Amino acid sequence: NAGVTQTPKFRVLKTGQSMTLLCAQDMNHEYMYWYRQDPGMGLRLIHYSVGEGTTAKGEVPDGYNVSRLKKQNFLLGLESAAPSQTSVYFCASSALDGEQYFGPGTRLTVT
Amino acid sequence: GENVEQHPSTLSVQEGDSAVIKCTYSDSASNYFPWYKQELGKRPQLIIDIRSNVGEKKDQRIAVTLNKTAKHFSLHITETQPEDSAVYFCAASKDSGAGSYQLTFGKGTKLSVIP
Numbered sequence: 421n422a423g424v425t426q427t428p429k430f431r432v433l434k435t436g437q438s439m440t441l442l443c444a445q446d447m448n449h450e451y452m453y454w455y456r457q458d459p460g461m462g463l464r465l466i467h468y469s470v471g472e473g474t475t476a477k478g479e480v481p482d483g484y485n486v487s488r489l490k491k492q493n494f495l496l497g498l499e500s501a502a503p504s505q506t507s508v509y510f511c512a513s514s515a516l517d518g519e520q521y522f523g524p525g526t527r528l529t530v531t
Numbered sequence: 532g533e534n535v536e537q538h539p540s541t542l543s544v545q546e547g548d549s550a551v552i553k554c555t556y557s558d559s560a561s562n563y564f565p566w567y568k569q570e571l572g573k574r575p576q577l578i579i580d581i582r583s584n585v586g587e588k589k590d591q592r593i594a595v596t597l598n599k600t601a602k603h604f605s606l607h608i609t610e611t612q613p614e615d616s617a618v619y620f621c622a623a624s625k626d627s628g629a630g631s632y633q634l635t636f637g638k639g640t641k642l643s644v645i646p
Contacts, residue, residue, distance in 0.1 A: 450631075451631040451632075453631075453633075453634075460638060460639075461638060462537075462620055462636035462637055462638040462639050463575065463620065463634075463636045464636070465633055465634065465635075468631060468633060470631045478633060479532070479633075479635070510574065510575070514631070514632065518563050518565075518580075518624070518626070518632040519565070519577055519580065520565075520577070520632070520634065521577075522574040522575050522576070523574060524573075524574050525574055
């Protein structure tokens with residue numbers, strides 16, 4: 421039981437490049453979330469999903485897209501990376517009780 | 532939307548002393564209040580949570596209190612140990628109706644326990 425996993429762990433992009441972050445969970449959770457964490461800012465919700473095939477916007481969705489084609493996976497895409505997207509990205513999943521389990525994070529640098 | 536304020540931003544205590552971190556929230560409909568601990572370079576991990584139908588919850592050395600009227604909640608750590616040193620985040624949320632909780636986090640408190 422791996423819990424929540426994220427790939428890749430680290431990535432460096434040039435401005436304008438695109439990439440996809442993958443989140444996978446093996447707890448059969450319905451709900452999945454993407455957050456970004458910046459120094460002094462706490463965690464901010466980017467997008468979330470309440471089930472397979474559904475997505476919704478969070479607090480800071482601009483510049484990101486998501487997809488949830490399979491229940492266990494939640495993908496976060498950056499179509500044209502900008503330096504302002506340099507951050508640590510965390511995925512989380514939860515069941516009905518609301519407790520969110522976080523992945524190990526992806527550290528992204530955009531130059 | 533929800534706004535969560537967390538204080539203090541840094542806190543230093545002597546080993547064995549107590550530590551208190553306070554948060555306020557703005558949305559009176561919020562009903563779920565978790566606290567996360569994040570060690571350097573690691574993922575946030577839930578340490579305790581409270582729902583709006585109770586005023587206090589304890590788990591060994593950790594307790595959380597909730598005042599719905601004043602819209603604030605606090606984390607209390609007693610008999611602090613060096614391994615309690617970390618960044619602590621409070622969060623507030625309400626059930627969206629679809630069963631998911633969109634958490635709004637405070638900006639964190641860096642707790643240092645001095646041996």
